[in-house]
Amino acid sequence: MTQIGLNHFLFISSILFSLGIFGIITRKNAVMVLMGIELILNAANINFIAFAKYGNFGYNGQIMALFVIVLAAAEAAIALAIVLNIYKTFANVNVDEIDTLKD
Amino acid sequence: MTENLMIQLAVAILFLPLLGFVVTLFFGKRIKFIFNFEIFILIIAFLLSVLLLFSKLTYFPGITIQGEFTWINLGNTPVIGPISIVLGMMIDNIAALMIFAVTLISMLVHIFSIEYMRGDKRYNRYFAYLGLFTFSMTGIVFTHNLLMMYIFWELVGISSYLLIGFWYEKKSASDAGKKAFIVNRIGDIGMFSGILIIFMTYHTFSFEQIFAQIGAGHLPFNSGFWLTVTGILIFCGAIGKSAQFPLHVWLPDAMEGPTPVSALIHAATMVAAGVYLVVRVFPILTGDALLFIATIGALSAFIPATIALTQNDIKKVLAYSTISQLGYMVMGLGVGAFQFAFFHLVTHAFFKALLFLGSGSVINSMHHEQDIRQMGGLRKKMPITYATFLIASLAISGIPLTSGFLSKDGILAGTYAFGSLTGNWLFAVTGFFVALLTAFYMFRLVIITFHGEPRNKNKYEHAKESPFVMAMPLVVLATLSIFIWYTPNPFNPEAGAFVGSWVKAPQIYTPQNLRYSFMQSAASQQIKSGESQTIHQNKNVVFSEIYTEAMEEAHVPGMLLSLSLAGLGILLAFVFYQWKKLDPDKLADRIKPLYNLSLNKWYFDEIYQASFVAGTIGLSKVLAWFDANIIDGIVNGSAFLTKWLSSFSGKFDSVVVDGVVNFSAYFSGLIGLMFRKTQTGKVQTYIVFVIFSIVVLLFIFKSF
Numbered sequence A: 001m002t003q004i005g006l007n008h009f010l011f012i013s014s015i016l017f018s019l020g021i022f023g024i025i026t027r028k029n030a031v032m033v034l035m036g037i038e039l040i041l042n043a044a045n046i047n048f049i050a051f052a053k054y055g056n057f058g059y060n061g062q063i064m065a066l067f068v069i070v071l072a073a074a075e076a077a078i079a080l081a082i083v084l085n086i087y088k089t090f091a092n093v094n095v096d097e098i099d100t101l102k103d
Numbered sequence B: 001m002t003e004n005l006m007i008q009l010a011v012a013i014l015f016l017p018l019l020g021f022v023v024t025l026f027f028g029k030r031i032k033f034i035f036n037f038e039i040f041i042l043i044i045a046f047l048l049s050v051l052l053l054f055s056k057l058t059y060f061p062g063i064t065i066q067g068e069f070t071w072i073n074l075g076n077t078p079v080i081g082p083i084s085i086v087l088g089m090m091i092d093n094i095a096a097l098m099i100f101a102v103t104l105i106s107m108l109v110h111i112f113s114i115e116y117m118r119g120d121k122r123y124n125r126y127f128a129y130l131g132l133f134t135f136s137m138t139g140i141v142f143t144h145n146l147l148m149m150y151i152f153w154e155l156v157g158i159s160s161y162l163l164i165g166f167w168y169e170k171k172s173a174s175d176a177g178k179k180a181f182i183v184n185r186i187g188d189i190g191m192f193s194g195i196l197i198i199f200m201t202y203h204t205f206s207f208e209q210i211f212a213q214i215g216a217g218h219l220p221f222n223s224g225f226w227l228t229v230t231g232i233l234i235f236c237g238a239i240g241k242s243a244q245f246p247l248h249v250w251l252p253d254a255m256e257g258p259t260p261v262s263a264l265i266h267a268a269t270m271v272a273a274g275v276y277l278v279v280r281v282f283p284i285l286t287g288d289a290l291l292f293i294a295t296i297g298a299l300s301a302f303i304p305a306t307i308a309l310t311q312n313d314i315k316k317v318l319a320y321s322t323i324s325q326l327g328y329m330v331m332g333l334g335v336g337a338f339q340f341a342f343f344h345l346v347t348h349a350f351f352k353a354l355l356f357l358g359s360g361s362v363i364n365s366m367h368h369e370q371d372i373r374q375m376g377g378l379r380k381k382m383p384i385t386y387a388t389f390l391i392a393s394l395a396i397s398g399i400p401l402t403s404g405f406l407s408k409d410g411i412l413a414g415t416y417a418f419g420s421l422t423g424n425w426l427f428a429v430t431g432f433f434v435a436l437l438t439a440f441y442m443f444r445l446v447i448i449t450f451h452g453e454p455r456n457k458n459k460y461e462h463a464k465e466s467p468f469v470m471a472m473p474l475v476v477l478a479t480l481s482i483f484i485w486y487t488p489n490p491f492n493p494e495a496g497a498f499v500g501s502w503v504k505a506p507q508i509y510t511p512q513n514l515r516y517s518f519m520q521s522a523a524s525q526q527i528k529s530g531e532s533q534t535i536h537q538n539k540n541v542v543f544s545e546i547y548t549e550a551m552e553e554a555h556v557p558g559m560l561l562s563l564s565l566a567g568l569g570i571l572l573a574f575v576f577y578q579w580k581k582l583d584p585d586k587l588a589d590r591i592k593p594l595y596n597l598s599l600n601k602w603y604f605d606e607i608y609q610a611s612f613v614a615g616t617i618g619l620s621k622v623l624a625w626f627d628a629n630i631i632d633g634i635v636n637g638s639a640f641l642t643k644w645l646s647s648f649s650g651k652f653d654s655v656v657v658d659g660v661v662n663f664s665a666y667f668s669g670l671i672g673l674m675f676r677k678t679q680t681g682k683v684q685t686y687i688v689f690v691i692f693s694i695v696v697l698l699f700i701f702k703s704f
Helices: A006-026 A030-054 A060-090 B003-027 B032-059 B093-116 B123-142 B146-164 B171-202 B207-215 B224-241 B250-256 B259-268 B270-284 B287-308 B314-334 B338-365 B383-397 B403-422 B426-450 B457-462 B468-480 B497-502 B522-528 B545-578 B584-590 B592-599 B601-676 B683-700
Strands: B065-077 B081-091
Touching: A006 A030, A006 B683, A030 A060, B003 B032, B003 B065, B003 B081, B003 B093, B003 B123, B032 B093, B032 B123, B081 B093, B081 B123, B081 B146, B093 B123, B093 B259, B093 B338, B093 B468, B093 B497, B123 B146, B123 B259, B123 B270, B146 B171, B146 B224, B146 B250, B146 B259, B146 B270, B171 B207, B171 B224, B171 B250, B207 B270, B224 B270, B224 B287, B250 B259, B250 B314, B259 B270, B259 B314, B259 B338, B270 B314, B270 B338, B287 B314, B287 B426, B287 B592, B287 B601, B314 B338, B314 B403, B314 B426, B338 B383, B338 B403, B338 B468, B338 B497, B383 B403, B383 B426, B383 B468, B383 B545, B403 B426, B403 B545, B426 B545, B545 B584, B584 B592, B592 B601
Parallel strands: none
Antiparallel strands: B065 B081
16 A cells, blocks of 8 residues: 655646646637636645645645635636636637737 | 438329329229329329429438338248348439439320320220339339339339230230230349349348448358359349340330330330349449340340331331340440440430330321331421421430430440450440441431321321320420530530439449459459558449549540441431432342341341240140140049949949848848747747746756
């Protein structure tokens, strides 16, 4: 019976991170992209807590994770507001069709 | 009368004609009668000259009055030291007498011209030019330095040019003006060089200071030879202005001008300026220079006299006789007969002006006919002109009771004395022979013009005596050609005041060993013989006693000889032309070559034409060819080279420089295009780049 250790956590978080990146890159819908960002944030949270558990850092990791959760909530609120505005402007939330940046 | 007042009088005489010139020239076109102002000015100037002459001879008989002011002060110049250019006036007896003659003749010529020039379209301008001439001539007379002499010398040159070419519509007149001007320039170059040598050596132009320095033994380049050269160079100016051989060719041509002008400028005053110049610089002329001057004078007396024998233009005969008489004066100065040379200058001025004005009167009444072969018998029609012309002819021939006899005889006696003192009889022989020629050609002229039967009936019928304004000057000048004004004894000029006390030979300043032996002071001659050691004791002795004695001895034989030769000349003229005992044409045929030589003026014009003029034109052609081919070739070649270089550099600019600039622009554009592709504007692409970059960076910094 293998002992669940740090590597497992890191492995999980890297998969989660990669899924988040994959979501950001491949999804056309801006809401899905936001969801990918959430995945990346949570992957980072897992890393914080895992290092807090197995490392010698006290509770710093947990506190940081709490911050990230709050931040993610705020970020989601702002990002959704942006998405709404984008929709108002372009009648569309497909990120690959909104390419006015290049001009 | 103070000296200051005398100077002011001279300044007034100098500037009055200038005022007349300016006023007449500028108002001449508007105001028709402005010429009266010019004549009025001249009368004033003449009266002032009489006053000047009278007071000079009465109150300052032996004093030279000078007044000067600094014109330009150059300060203390490097190498040479302090230099200032000083202008000033000098009034001695010579200047006072000369200014009297100049203003008198000028005034008479002005009056004569009223009638002679009537109807001319540039009437007022003519009088303006006469005023300019009188101003310039007055300047020459009064100057006390060589610089002012040179300035006024050129001014009389320009007035002479303007008046010779006064009828410039006639080509011969404008050519004659140019000829006179250019020939005079040749002489003036010499004079200018002489003045430069003087200024280089003495740093002053003033006669007095130059004389003083030469008297102190300071010579140009410290050599007597250069003093001689300087004297000869200054004399070159006189050769040009006084129409001496070999520059005499301009004077006969100058007769193209109006006849009163010929009387004033080309007979009486301006041509005498050359002699006046020699009179002024006489004290610094060495024996060698004087010998040169005498030789030139003898040649100028002889050659034109032979030419005058055969000329048929009344003015040409007088022109050649003028050169001949000026030659007499120059020769007289050259042999040391200073007083008589100047005496002859004054008397000649009067009777030669009279001859020219008389010929003007004849020409005017003959409707501008100048050929004596068309005249004849005018004696009955023009008694006043005939009488005055005859007096002048007697004077120039040297017949007693006339002024010309006194002065000419003095010069001939001078050459005679020179011959007996130095053994050089050439000048005496020339002088006496020319006296014979002079008498002959003058009476040939008188007889052909006034005696005999009229040759041109038509013109004779219309001829009449000239009006008062033309006759009056003739009478005045004829009066002045009588002996009584100069001496009470018609056979001895030294009995009178002119030669006896007014005009004295000047003190000589040249070193004793450079003078003629008879001009050396007695003390110096004693040193030669080793008897005395006092050098400067007798410096004021002008000519030695030997000379005075020789002059006295020469007086009687010279007079007899000149009288008999003049009589012979007149007799020959009567034999040939009045009584027709001998036929001049047959004689001319017998000595054809000599006759042609004389008729063609010794071919001087042709020789000069073939040598100097053709040479100058040839040289100009060579220079023109050089200019057109070599200089222009160089210029065009350099232009072509420049053009080629510019087109090359233009090519380089448009191809290479522009190429580099364009290429760099194009290259930047290319790079931009390439990078533009990466800027898709899609957030997701950017994120891919970011992640990719992070991965790459991770690999790069893995080892740290």
